[in-house]
Amino acid sequence: MKQLEENFIGKGQVRGFDFTQIKKSKHAYIYCVLTGTSTHYEVFFHKENNHFNCISYPGDASFGSWAWTYGSLDLAIEKFEELNLRKELQNG
Secondary structure, eight states: OBOOOSEEEOOGGGTTOEEEEEEEOSSEEEEEEEOSSOEEEEEEEOOEETTTTEEOOOOGGGBTTTEEEESSHHHHHHHHHHHHHHHHHHTO
């Protein structure tokens, strides 16, 4: 299974944005996103794409469903911890 890159430059709608992985667990990720004029943090569940044998980075439609954006690292970490706890509780 191909893992997400730790650092990459965005394409398409996020062309030129600089993405850097801040935290990773078996259930979730946090990426810092530098747009050139601002910084934000994207937090999302670990999702395996078996069709392409890789971990999926969320697209626009995923935000609010299994991915969230925060302007503060503290809030992003809080959500990251919530996602991990939620998965741990689901898995027993």
